[in-house]
Amino acid sequence: MDSLGIFILLTLKFFQWTAAASVEETSWTYTGLLGQAEWSDHFPDCGGTSQSPVDVITTQTKYDPSLIPVVPRGYSQHGNQPFTLSNDGHTVVIELPEWMGLGGLPWLFSAVQLHLHWGNGGPSDGGSEHTINGQSADAELHVVHYNSELYPNISAAMTQKDGLAVLGILIVTGEETNPAFNNILNYLSRIRHADQKVLIPAFDVQSLLPKNLGRYYRYNGSLTTPPCYQSVLWTVFHERVQISKAQLMKMETILYSSNAEESEKMLLQDNYRVTQPLNHRVVFASFSAESGKELSSGEVTAIVIGVMCGCVGLAVIIRFIVKTIRFFKLLHLETVVVNSSTSSWDILHNNRPAPMPRINEPEKTNEKKQDLALNSTSEAERKEESSPSPQTEP
Template sequence: MLNRLFKELFASNPGSPPPSPRTPVQSHLKSRRQLEVAGQQVKTAKRGKKREGRKRSSERFILGPETHGTPTENQIPWKPAETQRQQERKTNTLNSRKLLSPAPTLSLSLPALSPCPSPLVPRPPVPCTPSGHTMLFFTLLLEVIWILTANGGQHWTYEGPHGQDHWPASYPECGSNAQSPINIQTDSVTFDPDLLPLQPHGYEQPGTEPLNLHNNGHTVQLSLPSTLYLEGLPRKYVAAQLHLHWGQKGTPWGSEHLINGKATAAELHIVHYDSESYESLSEAAQRPQGLAVLGILIEVGETKNPAYEHILSHLHEIKYKDQKTSMPPFNVRGLLPPLLAQYFRYNGSLTTPPCYQSVLWTVFHRRAQISTEQLEKLRETLFSTEEEPSEPLVQNYRAPQPLNQRMVFASFIQVGPSYTTGEMLSLGVGILVGCLCLLLAVYFIARKIRRKRLRNRKSVVFTSARATEA
């Protein structure tokens, strides 16, 4: 009877392969499986949930002659999730069937999807953990936030809660051990005969294109063309820009570098970058000795400086932060002191955030001079914000930083103490007054001695006359 039923079932599907010889137990189990599958199909049709089977990763499809391509319960993706006990029972049943049936199996392995199961596809309960793409996204987001917080748009000032004492919190390199400016002690510098005199090229006529003058809220900055460069340095350094530092009204200081503890009224910086090694100023600013900056100390003189007047006469056009104007080119060489062979050299940093320690500093021994009127124009014209009411742009200089075992070299031999023009005049006047006082003192002393001698002579003559009469 079982054999007849087995033949009828296979006759209903002529495309199926001929049955393999089986034992009576295997035939009984096979017919039972077919009845279960047929009943399951009827139940599925009554519920109206018959759908097309879907292939998913980590699932195994068993297609053998005994199933004739009919999907089992594991192949129905819309079936509700089963309990763990039911899954274990079904797994044991399938394993027993595999042992009893030699039918070939076809295993399909697809790429794994997200570890978090979709609500439309029932799967065994798996803990939902963030995927690698999610972790990468959050890592990149945190990096962007950190960059925007640390660098992009970070507000800094010279005084107050964002002042120079707090710069290292936002710009760590500002707290490093090779910062600028410094106090140059002339009795501690080392003479270096290999330091050649600097020769600026193109400074007398920087092209014909207008120059851009900019109030960036921290200083007044003038762009310079790449036709300006320096000779006398280890490599070719091309000019990029210049800017000024100054104090406020009523104070005699405003420079960043000090010489023997003394500051001047203002300081000019001309920034160059190594054009042989780097393509831009921003790239060179982050490399050792990528920049070369000339530091010119400015003191007050009796006459106007025509070169500085080219810049100062346009300050009223850029009174507020981020304002720009164009000005015709002029002789930039006039901004430098007359003697360029005497200077100090050391390795330092930018004096403003981010304080990159990439600057080869050249601070000239001689000073440039501007008039009192020009200095007041520099101190009173500019503002540090975009519109009124605004804070005046003053005291934009950084305090001197520790030298920290760095060497400061000099291109000349210091014969005596260094004095400014005012100090030399004061010294000359003092010497002259001292000489006059000394001459007066000698005159009065000599006059007193002369009177004393005259008295002694009269006394001797009078005594002799009395002795003769007696």
């Protein structure tokens, strides 16, 4: 092969290496020509069998009583050193000092960075990477750590099976503003374009986490962005964190994935990866499946309707019983009144005199006549006895 042929071959190889390096560094996207469906073509690990995120089916999780609460170390001891907030074209990132870390894991893990994933502000459901029983949240926060007990830095750890530990916090919206997230959101306008950075005041990183750090799901997975190394011990908290709708809208609409120099501005939206197959992996839970069971909106509606019907039925039964008691009381009172109007002796029976025996009228008349006759005879006899006897003349 002549020198010209060698030169052409080397030139082609150079362009191939340059293109590959460009893809690995900046060119991948969530949609488009180098979107999620094409990641595995350029990053082989993205087609692996232990990829993240996943859909956590709570009834299929396995309770592991040995899983203890996660213990943030140094999260609230931020000191006076500012944090660096940046837009890397894929998400918003805060670099964290290595003296922040996590306890409650098999090894000591030191903090590296935190970042966010969100949707597009439209009616479509999505924003979080992990889902629970098929339901996604509005956004998701990740706090990334590396195994500083076994490896010297993040670069060495991220390719190892036990190299990384990531906290996943699902974010939902409500009416109240979350002041902790304003420590990030209030500065997004200063990093609207890709590759922009700004120093922000340090704050308590633990204030971004749920209150309950003892209820979570644990599984082995991967980075959710290229190169998708399968080196992550995931902890996805059961409790959601709430922010306001205005805060979510700021997150979804203020940043661009394009550089400031680019004429075509592209909003940084829908920066979440779709859920990946579990492929026989087991998702462990730090709490029992029944106590952590999530109910669908249909199940909640059915329970509410059932409770309401039960309350109505109970009220009807109680009303019937009360009416029945009143009816029998009134019936008893009416009976008493009727009896008392018929005869007062039925009430005061103890004071009623004994009845006198009755005698026929003819018998009474004969007895009276006999009494008169006897009385007359007796009277005559008494007169005769009292009168003097007659004397005889000589």
